[in-house]
Amino acid sequence: MVRVKAERLREIGEAIFTALGLSEEAASFLVETLVEASLTGHDSHGIQYYTRYAERIREGYIKVDAQPRVVKETPTTALVDGAWAPGQITARKVTRLAVEKAKQHMVSAVGAYNCNHIGRIGYYTQMASGQGVIAELFVNVGHPIVSAHNGFGPLFGTNPFSLSVPTEGAPPFLVDYATSMVAAGKLSFAASKGARIPTHWARDAEGQETDDPEVLGKGGWLLPFGSYKGYGLQLCCELLGAVLTGSRTGIDPRQEPPSSNGVLMVALNPEAFVGLQPFKEAAGALLDHVKSSPSLPGREVLVPGMPEARVKEERLRLGVEVPETTWRAITGLCGELGVDATLK
Template identity: 35%
Template sequence: MSAPPATISAAALQDFVFRSFLAFDMPREDAQAAAALMVEADLRGYDTHGVFRLRQYVNRLRGGGINPAARIERVRETAATALIDGGNGLGHLAMKAATELAIEKAAQAGIGWVGVRNSNHAGPAALYVLPQTRQGMIGLCAAVGSANHVAPFGGTDLLLGTNPLAIAVPAGRQPPFLLDMATTTAAMGKIKTLAQRGEQMPEGWMVGRDGRPLTDPNRRDEGFLLPIGGPKGYGLAMAIGLLAGALNGAAFGSNVVDFTADTTTTTNTGQFVAALSVSAFGAPETFAETVDAVFDEMRGSEPLPGYPPVRIPGEGRDAAAEQRRMSGLVLHTNLIKELQAIAGELSIPGPL
C-alpha cells in the first residue's frame, strides 16, 4: 500500500525549490523569483507545470542544458515591441522580464508585445497573463512546446509541440477571465503526472503510430498527442509556432530539442507575451461592467441535463489559491519521493 499524500506549506516548498537552484550557484534573486513562480503554479492548480517540473530543471542545470547564471538582454526594441534573449536560463526568468516589459510598453503605447528567444520551459502560461489584468490590461501569451509530441494533421512525424496559449481579461467585481490551454487534447505534463502516479490516461489523448489509442502513459514515446479539433488544433499549434518561434529566431519544427530527453543541448525555446491596455479603447470602468455582465449572462445559461452550472474559464482558481496558501499544498507521495531524491543529490535538506 502506497504512502498517503503529504501537506506542505507554500513557503516551505518555495524555500526548498529556492535552495535547489542555489545549489547550482544561481543568483539568489533569480532563484527566488523562479521558485516563487513555480510554487504559484501549484497554488493555482497547475500541478503538472509547477514543482513537478523541478526534476527536469535540475537535470538540465546539472547537464549544462540550462545556464544558471543567465543574463537577459534586449535584442531589438520599438515603442510597442521588443525581442529579448533569455540567455538560456530558466524560462520563468525570461518570461517574467517579458511580462513586465510588455506591461510597461502597453502603459505608454496602448499595446506591448515582447518576443522571447533562447529561453526554456517556463511553467504554465497563465503566470504571464494574470499580471496584466492587475494593471487593467488584457494579457496574451503563447510558447513553442519544449518537446515535439504532435504530428502535422494526417502525418506521423513529430514536428509540433503542445504549443500552449493563454489569454486573461480583467473584469470588475469578479476575478478575470483566464484561458490557459494546450493545443492538444491533453498537455504532456498531465500524461507525465499520470505516469508518476501509476494511473492510466483516457482514450483520445494519444495514439500510436498505427493510429490505435494509447492509454498507458509509460508508453507515451510510442505515439503522439492528438490536437484539439483535429486540423483546427494543428493549424493553431502551427500559428503559435510561427509567432513564438520563427518570428523570434527561436526553435520550431524539427529544430525543437526535447528538454527532458536531452539535458545538455540549448533548446532556444521561443515564447511571446503581450499586454493590451483597456484604456486605449475606452473607459476601463465601462469595460469592467460589460465583462461582469457577460460573465453573469454566461453563468445564467440553463445547463444541459446532467451537466453542472456553467462556469467562466479560470473561475475558482483565485479562491483555490488562497485556500492552499492558508492550508498548504497536498503533494502526491511519488512527487514527495522525487523531491527527497533531489534533496539527496544536491545535499540539501528535504522539503518535509
C-alpha cells in the first residue's frame, strides 16, 4: 500500500483531468467527488477511477466539453440530458435543480439520461441535505452484472439507492448502497490488493459460489442483497432511475457507453411539514437515542453515516492507503500526460 495525503490526490487528479481536456472547474469537482469517496472508505468509487475515466475520455465515451441541459421542466420537475458529459457534472446539475425547486415549491423530482457514471451517489444526497432538504436518489446502471432473485445470469446493474436528511450535529444521516451484495468496484479493489472475495457475493459462469474477484470478467455475476427484498429495491431503481427518465436499462442490448446511469432525485422540504429546525432537532434526538441504545457484547450501535465520518477523520490525518497496483496505474497515466506524481 502507498499512503497519500488527500490534498496531493486532489492535485494529481486535477492535473490529470485538465490535461485530458476538462476545464479547471469541472476537473476540480470531478476529483473532489472521487477523493471524498476514498476519504470516507468507499475505495471502490474513489481515486481508482482516475485511470478508468481517463480511458473513457480517450475512447470518446466521456465528452469533456459537453454541458448537461434541461430539456423538459415544470415548477417542481425537470428532465436533464446529460449529453455524455462527466457524470458528476450531470449529477451536480440534477442536485442543484432538485434543491432549488424543493426550497421554492416544497417538493421536487429531477431526472437525467445520457448520463455517464456519477460515482458515489451519497455525495449528492448529502449535498442536498446540507442545504436543509431531504433527498433520495434512485440510480440504475445500464450494464448488467447482477442477477434477479433466483435468476441465472446477469440482468441488471448494481442500481444504487441513497437517502440523506438534515440533522442537528454531525455526521448527517446518510444511506448509500448498491442493491447488489456489493458495488462492482469492490471486486476490482479486492483484485488490486490480491485479495479474494466472500463467496456469498457472486456466482461464476456455472452459477456456483466463487471467491474470485475477477469473476465478472469471466461470465459470472453479482447477487442482489437481502434476497427478494434487495431485488425489489433493485427493480425500483431500474424503473425510476431508467424507465422513467428514458435511460438505458439493463435489458437493453446496447452496452456503450459503459456504466451509464439513469438518475432520479426526489427532494422534500421539511418546511412543508413540521419545519426544518424542529425536524432537525427531533431527528437528531432520535438518532442520538438509537446510538446510545444497548448493544450486543463487543458490538456498537451505529447509524448510517457514522462509519464514513470515522474513516474520513482517520484518513484526513494519516492519508489514504492506495493499493500498489492502483498507484502504479495512476503514476503510469501521469507519465503519459506529463503530470508530476511525486509524493511531496
